[in-house]
Amino acid sequence: MRTLRYNQALCEALRQEMDRDERVFVLGEDIARHGGVYRVTEGLLERFGPERVIDTPISESGIVGLAVGAALLGMRPVVEIQFMDLITIAMDQIVNSAAKARFVHDGALHAPLVVRTMNLGKGTVYSSQELEAWFTHVPGLKVVMPSDPYDAKGLLISAIRDPDPVIFIEHKALYRIEGEVEEEAYTVPLGQAKLPREGDDVTVVAWSSMVGVAEAAADSLADEGIGVEVIDPRTLVPFDRERVVASVCKTGRLVIVHQAVRRGGFGAEVAAAVTESEAFGYLMAPIRRVANPGVPVPKSGALHPPALPGEADVIGAVRDVMAYG
Amino acid sequence: MDRKDGIGGRELTTKDLVEMYRLMLQSRCFTEQVLVWYEEGRLPQGLHPSVGQEAVGVGACYGLGPDDWVIPSLRTAEAFWTRGVTMLEQLNAMLGNAASVSRGKETSHHAGYPERGILAGTGIVGGSIPVAVGGALALKMRGSEGVMVSFFGDGASNRGDFHEALNLAAVLEAPVVFVCENNLYAQTVPAAVGMAIEDIADRAMGYGMPGRVVDGQDVVAVYAATQGAVGRARRGEGPTLLECKTYRFLPHYPIFEEKRPAEEIERWRERDPIEMLGRRLEEEGLLDEQGKLEMEEAIEAELQEAIGEAEGMPMPDPQEVFENVYREPVEAMGL
Numbered sequence: 001m002r003t004l005r006y007n008q009a010l011c012e013a014l015r016q017e018m019d020r021d022e023r024v025f026v027l028g029e030d031i032a033r034h035g036g037v038y039r040v041t042e043g044l045l046e047r048f049g050p051e052r053v054i055d056t057p058i059s060e061s062g063i064v065g066l067a068v069g070a071a072l073l074g075m076r077p078v079v080e081i082q083f084m085d086l087i088t089i090a091m092d093q094i095v096n097s098a099a100k101a102r103f104v105h106d107g108a109l110h111a112p113l114v115v116r117t118m119n120l121g122k123g124t125v126y127s128s129q130e131l132e133a134w135f136t137h138v139p140g141l142k143v144v145m146p147s148d149p150y151d152a153k154g155l156l157i158s159a160i161r162d163p164d165p166v167i168f169i170e171h172k173a174l175y176r177i178e179g180e181v182e183e184e185a186y187t188v189p190l191g192q193a194k195l196p197r198e199g200d201d202v203t204v205v206a207w208s209s210m211v212g213v214a215e216a217a218a219d220s221l222a223d224e225g226i227g228v229e230v231i232d233p234r235t236l237v238p239f240d241r242e243r244v245v246a247s248v249c250k251t252g253r254l255v256i257v258h259q260a261v262r263r264g265g266f267g268a269e270v271a272a273a274v275t276e277s278e279a280f281g282y283l284m285a286p287i288r289r290v291a292n293p294g295v296p297v298p299k300s301g302a303l304h305p306p307a308l309p310g311e312a313d314v315i316g317a318v319r320d321v322m323a324y325g
Numbered sequence: 326m327d328r329k330d331g332i333g334g335r336e337l338t339t340k341d342l343v344e345m346y347r348l349m350l351q352s353r354c355f356t357e358q359v360l361v362w363y364e365e366g367r368l369p370q371g372l373h374p375s376v377g378q379e380a381v382g383v384g385a386c387y388g389l390g391p392d393d394w395v396i397p398s399l400r401t402a403e404a405f406w407t408r409g410v411t412m413l414e415q416l417n418a419m420l421g422n423a424a425s426v427s428r429g430k431e432t433s434h435h436a437g438y439p440e441r442g443i444l445a446g447t448g449i450v451g452g453s454i455p456v457a458v459g460g461a462l463a464l465k466m467r468g469s470e471g472v473m474v475s476f477f478g479d480g481a482s483n484r485g486d487f488h489e490a491l492n493l494a495a496v497l498e499a500p501v502v503f504v505c506e507n508n509l510y511a512q513t514v515p516a517a518v519g520m521a522i523e524d525i526a527d528r529a530m531g532y533g534m535p536g537r538v539v540d541g542q543d544v545v546a547v548y549a550a551t552q553g554a555v556g557r558a559r560r561g562e563g564p565t566l567l568e569c570k571t572y573r574f575l576p577h578y579p580i581f582e583e584k585r586p587a588e589e590i591e592r593w594r595e596r597d598p599i600e601m602l603g604r605r606l607e608e609e610g611l612l613d614e615q616g617k618l619e620m621e622e623a624i625e626a627e628l629q630e631a632i633g634e635a636e637g638m639p640m641p642d643p644q645e646v647f648e649n650v651y652r653e654p655v656e657a658m659g660l
Contacts (some may be wrong), residue, residue, distance in 0.1 A: 025466070051466065057496065062455045062489025069459025072444060073394070074467060077459075092486075096447045097456050104445045105437045106427040107649040136660075139650050163652045191659060239659035273660050 154188030199227030384547025480511025
């Protein structure tokens with residue numbers, strides 16, 4: 001199979017869906033003439049024209065609201081919010097206009113829009129926040145976080161075809177990752193986790209850029225004879241609870257890894273779900289979370305180690321749960 | 326007798342004028358009666374009374390066609406009546422019963438009736454203005470001749486969403502008409518305290534679209550101005566901002582104590598939109614006192630019948646709260 005980078009896979013998904021369905025259009029800042037800051041919309045303007053590939057003014061709230069209205073009246077807009085921190089401006093439109101549209105119309109109308117945005121990971125204080133947990137808290141939204149090129153394409157196509165509003169969160173650290181991607185359009189269903197590593201000793205749940213970190217940790221730990229099962233849920237809403245529960249029933253130990261802040265992070269939800277499930281009786285150690293300890297992401301790399309979880313933190317947490325009791 | 330009024334739309338006939346009068350009167354009767362029922366505890370909620378402002382929603386919606394859409398503000402009850410929603414339907418929505426359009430999920434002023442071209446407005450003042458622009462853009466992209474009409478108040482015109490939406494509508498040449506109901510108060514704060522300009526219509530200039538001040542107490546003037554703007558949008562010439570100067574005779578919401586100067590309210594009551602049109606109809610021999618009385622009695626009778634029917638409707642099954650959060654059942658979300 002040929003390989004593509006993550007951003008190229010996303011671009012191919014957009015192009016193929018726009019070819020397939022004339023209701024699909026894209027809009028956002030710097031996406032048309034420039035092709036997107038991370039080249040995700042490159043070439044779309046030339047192929048589909050300015051009616052369907054729209055450079056917008058800097059108006060995050062306005063463009064998400066616009067996308068909701070267009071979706072309600074039959075279109076399939078894909079909005080780009082250049083990075084996650086900017087989405088704070090559009091929260092009303094996402095939380096109220098988009099998320100509640102199906103409910104208040106009792107299904108007579110719905111809002112099939114996709115809001116694509118990106119976690120920068122390491123930017124500045126104002127461009128590194130990972131806010132996925134906010135969206136998981138709002139009924140009516142789906143939250144998708146692909147970790148590799150194959151899923152990026154398949155999940156974006158699923159998101160575009162999905163009848164409900166989807167917050168589609170990419171990651172800067174992943175844009176240049178290469179991976180095998182089928183040429184024809186395909187879907188990866190929302191709500192199905194995958195297991196990039198199988199193991200019997202510890203379950204590690206990680207998403208987005210942390211999947212690769214967890215895989216690297218698993219490979220190192222294999223040398224010590226510790227079998228780590230890495231689960232990438234791929235989508236947080238819907239969440240493949242059964243897969244995680246089944247894995248913890250097998251391993252009896254759980255480590256959750258995300259780059260977002262620990263307090264109120266989605267990892268807490270995963271931990272709670274496991275303790276509420278039949279896996280509770282199988283737990284042999286406290287659940288551990290590897291996450292940002294509750295600080296803004298600083299600019300200086302010297303300040304990064306405690307702020308940004310990495311492979312060593314995952315390895316440490318796995319050793320801890322193995323050593324417990 | 327046909328007559329020609331205003332600058333746009335088809336000529337209004339005698340029948341049209343009488344029907345506009347009836348719609349405004351129905352809105353007034355409904356609001357006043359509902360407030361009494363709310364006070365008595367017969368309805369679980371009140372409404373945001375539009376008494377005094379009836380000409381705006383009726384005039385703006387009257388000439389719209391089946392392909393056109395509107396998003397009412399929380400006070401634009403008249404948009405519902407003029408688009409054909411019945412008093413029974415809105416009472417059902419207020420009661421949240423199983424017969425209501427959302428089967429109990431939202432109330433009357435956040436209701437949508439898609440088959441009558443009404444999108445539900447959210448509870449966030451000004452939040453629906455960009456949504457209206459998107460709706461208009463969709464109509465244009467789909468090749469429809471439809472136009473979107475967005476209603477909001479003077480307070481919403483201070484929100485960032487208003488400014489972003491007008492700018493977007495102008496650059497995208499979206500077929501949308503922005504109808505600002507300037508009733509001079511943002512809930513309790515006088516408009517003059519919240520903005521340093523006299524006319525909200527002037528804001529249109531900053532976005533490269535026409536802005537017009539309209540007498541919001543004159544239903545025919547509102548009709549004509551809206552039809553002019555709708556025609557412009559339909560011809561692909563882009564959006565328009567209409568500022569309808571109006572006044573609400575009652576407090577923002579029943580529980581709000583009224584602190585506006587009594588003489589100000591009295592002065593505006595002299596320009597009651599229903600009486601203004603009523604006098605004209607009477608002077609021109611189109612509708613006399615007896616005719617008005619019979620019209621009011623018919624509305625009251627329909628309203629009494631509607632409340633009885635609405636109260637007799639079953640309530641939704643509690644389990645229905647899980648429906649239409651997503652296409653899939655809520656439990657399919659996993660957590």
